[in-house]
Amino acid sequence: MKYLGFAAGFLSVSAVAAAADTRELTVYTYDSFVADWGPGPKIEAAFEATCDCDLKFVGVEDGAALLARVRLEGERSEADVVLGLDTNLMAAATETGLFAPSGVEAAYDLPVEWADPVFVPYDWGYFAFVHDKGLEPPANFRALGESEVSIVIQDPRSSTPGLGLLMWVKAAHGDDAPAIWEELADNIVTVTKGWSEAYGLFLEGEADMVLSYTTSPAYHLIAEEDAGKAAAVFDEGHYMQVEVAALMETSDTPDLGREFLQFLVSDAAQSILPTTNWMYPAVMPEGGLPDGFGQLVTPEDALLFPPEEAAAIRDEALDEWLRALSR
Amino acid sequence: MAARAQPVSAWPGAVAAALVAAVILGTLGTVAATAEAGGRFAPGDWAALRFTLVQAVLSAVLSVGLAVPVARALARRRFRGRAALVALLGAPFILPVIVAVLGLVTVFGRAGWVSAGLGLLGLPPLSIYGLHGVVLAHVFFNLPLATRLILQGWQEVPDERFRLAAQLRIEGWAMWRLIEWPMLSRVVPGALAVVFALCLTSFAVALTLGGGPRATTIELAIYQAFRFDFDLGRAALLSGVQLVLTIAAASLALAAGAGAGFGAGLGRAVRRWDARGRAARAGDAAWIALAAVFLIVPLAAIVAAGLPGLADLPVQVWRAAGVSLLVAAGSTALVLALALPMAAAVARGRMGVVEVSGLLGLAASPLVIGTGLFILVRPVADPFALALPVTALVNAVMALPFALRILGPAAREAVAAHGRLALGLQITGWRFMALVMIPRLRAQIGFAAGLSAALSMGDLGVIALFADPETATLPLQVYRLMGAYRMEQAAGAALLLLVLSLALFWTLDRGGRWHAEA
Numbered sequence: 001m002k003y004l005g006f007a008a009g010f011l012s013v014s015a016v017a018a019a020a021d022t023r024e025l026t027v028y029t030y031d032s033f034v035a036d037w038g039p040g041p042k043i044e045a046a047f048e049a050t051c052d053c054d055l056k057f058v059g060v061e062d063g064a065a066l067l068a069r070v071r072l073e074g075e076r077s078e079a080d081v082v083l084g085l086d087t088n089l090m091a092a093a094t095e096t097g098l099f100a101p102s103g104v105e106a107a108y109d110l111p112v113e114w115a116d117p118v119f120v121p122y123d124w125g126y127f128a129f130v131h132d133k134g135l136e137p138p139a140n141f142r143a144l145g146e147s148e149v150s151i152v153i154q155d156p157r158s159s160t161p162g163l164g165l166l167m168w169v170k171a172a173h174g175d176d177a178p179a180i181w182e183e184l185a186d187n188i189v190t191v192t193k194g195w196s197e198a199y200g201l202f203l204e205g206e207a208d209m210v211l212s213y214t215t216s217p218a219y220h221l222i223a224e225e226d227a228g229k230a231a232a233v234f235d236e237g238h239y240m241q242v243e244v245a246a247l248m249e250t251s252d253t254p255d256l257g258r259e260f261l262q263f264l265v266s267d268a269a270q271s272i273l274p275t276t277n278w279m280y281p282a283v284m285p286e287g288g289l290p291d292g293f294g295q296l297v298t299p300e301d302a303l304l305f306p307p308e309e310a311a312a313i314r315d316e317a318l319d320e321w322l323r324a325l326s327r
Numbered sequence: 328m329a330a331r332a333q334p335v336s337a338w339p340g341a342v343a344a345a346l347v348a349a350v351i352l353g354t355l356g357t358v359a360a361t362a363e364a365g366g367r368f369a370p371g372d373w374a375a376l377r378f379t380l381v382q383a384v385l386s387a388v389l390s391v392g393l394a395v396p397v398a399r400a401l402a403r404r405r406f407r408g409r410a411a412l413v414a415l416l417g418a419p420f421i422l423p424v425i426v427a428v429l430g431l432v433t434v435f436g437r438a439g440w441v442s443a444g445l446g447l448l449g450l451p452p453l454s455i456y457g458l459h460g461v462v463l464a465h466v467f468f469n470l471p472l473a474t475r476l477i478l479q480g481w482q483e484v485p486d487e488r489f490r491l492a493a494q495l496r497i498e499g500w501a502m503w504r505l506i507e508w509p510m511l512s513r514v515v516p517g518a519l520a521v522v523f524a525l526c527l528t529s530f531a532v533a534l535t536l537g538g539g540p541r542a543t544t545i546e547l548a549i550y551q552a553f554r555f556d557f558d559l560g561r562a563a564l565l566s567g568v569q570l571v572l573t574i575a576a577a578s579l580a581l582a583a584g585a586g587a588g589f590g591a592g593l594g595r596a597v598r599r600w601d602a603r604g605r606a607a608r609a610g611d612a613a614w615i616a617l618a619a620v621f622l623i624v625p626l627a628a629i630v631a632a633g634l635p636g637l638a639d640l641p642v643q644v645w646r647a648a649g650v651s652l653l654v655a656a657g658s659t660a661l662v663l664a665l666a667l668p669m670a671a672a673v674a675r676g677r678m679g680v681v682e683v684s685g686l687l688g689l690a691a692s693p694l695v696i697g698t699g700l701f702i703l704v705r706p707v708a709d710p711f712a713l714a715l716p717v718t719a720l721v722n723a724v725m726a727l728p729f730a731l732r733i734l735g736p737a738a739r740e741a742v743a744a745h746g747r748l749a750l751g752l753q754i755t756g757w758r759f760m761a762l763v764m765i766p767r768l769r770a771q772i773g774f775a776a777g778l779s780a781a782l783s784m785g786d787l788g789v790i791a792l793f794a795d796p797e798t799a800t801l802p803l804q805v806y807r808l809m810g811a812y813r814m815e816q817a818a819g820a821a822l823l824l825l826v827l828s829l830a831l832f833w834t835l836d837r838g839g840r841w842h843a844e845a
Contacts, residue, residue, distance in 0.1 A: 192531075322371060
């Protein structure tokens, strides 16, 4: 039985949990948030400087996986705060009954009214098609459909931007959405599992445009000093992604959790987000936006379904999308 | 046959097989049990099933069909750089999907090298997107594996056979009928089953290069059921369908691949006295060159993309590389601990169940295994603390089918050839393993270990579900860098991954053959 002994020993080696005396706050978030170049480490340092506590981030793939994880764990979850859901996931999150009112008050700088007592918006952005500056981009979905411009998009079944695009077309064109998708079908080079694959293909030159965010060019501008990328402005408006955080009903340190959520909309945290998460801050920091963000395009109209409506539309929109693109 | 005494016992292998089956079926059952109501097939799932089968059959037939002449050529020729080429053959299918796809796109894409060349001739660019793109990528991933598996079959034919054939002037058709065809008919069905099963669970490749929703596979449907709809019942049901398909394919392959071996030889390198003609040489050279170009050019694209980023890799990438090496080491040890007794059990014959259990790993969805393990581990320990051991365990289960394919036939030969003598000398059980089996299987153990280690290095599956900031593996770090727009560093990290995986593979594979190819 030597093998089994080996296997068992191997499994138990790291099963030792560390106990801590200081207050501990566990925050579940998506994976890119906790990466060393993401906002996680800086947020952690800034919060720990004020709270006399230990902030522990746990990264789980993306927003959709994050919600699946919390649903799986249910009331036994160790998470005190969940950070990284968006308005498209909020209805499903509310339905779990796992989240508690935040008590957070802030003067949000969002293009939409925000009055939700549970979910705290911490940053936001517009979905947009990013292209090289040499390209003269179409002005809306109809023009895109009629043009020869090629695009890469993400699959709504496996990625949150992909789902955002479904909502965008639906919000802009309502019942005409299926017709728009049929027009777009021959512009779509391919559909990828996630954002990374799509953006990678775009950078390889496989398509003229890629579904991303209006803030994407800011990265190239600020971090790479490359002014060659731009986001196309569509005159029917741009769907927004508002990223939210919420306190778990089951948290054993709800006060510390609320403290963290309030910190999240404070100047200290908000000034970190633009150049780490590459999104707009939910509350404008005193110092304003970083250089480079001023050169970004701003859509005239912000489109956003309220959470319940988004959840209700989702399945129908997915059906229409599948039907149009499976021809 | 059943009553004959055997030098090895079957129970350690049976225990190992039961363990593997428990991990895969237990996690599936756990997910199904957690589901609120029974799952049902959605309308799109039938289309997904059909597409999955079509692309997997095409990919398997093409990969293995092309691998036969390539392996034959490699088996018959000795040339400078042959060892390096054979080692490189391990490379494509250990790469993270996104890296391999971007490598292929650089070569075959709309803005790729081939299209640029066509443009110079005034021809339209290639389109890599569609069923043909999926199959192209799957052949790129699996041709090397199939070649290695078949090449091994060739090398297991005792040199004495060819020596005798040469003396009897057996060449051409007779050689094919007497030696090559019997060998292939044993090895090819297994290779087909492995490649088929691998392509069955493909998802990111099929979606990205398939061009869109038409290229939906069952694995994507599982993903959707779990992540989009949180319908665990449907996820479990679809995962079950995937398992049934693999078991069916595996059973067919095992039935077809049964048959007697070639008896014992002294284990010298294969030398061929036929095939010395000019036409045979030119043919072999052409096959080797074609395969090399097809495999190496996309790899070269990955190297070219990665070199600029290699210089300023962040320290986290190096840390992740260390984590990946650790996981690979644990996973490899586990694979050998499971596969050797299983191979011994298989060698006794009539152990189809053990073989099928070993193949389960190919069909299981990492998402479902990961989720099931998570549900199981949760009440007793912190899943995040267990992230690395769990990843190593799942990687081991996933690599087991390959290890078993590699070790099985050789173990059978070893028992058939030396079993009686060993029994006469009362060398049985552990002593047979230590004195006969392991030394005879050294080359195969090295190959299996190298492959498992490299596969584990490249795996993204479970770690993405369990990761916390400190325990990222290298493939996960590649994705994180891409997610932060750092494409150049991501390409550099991908190149590092390629180099480390190849080095690991080469070292272990080489170690196994040390002094064995005199």
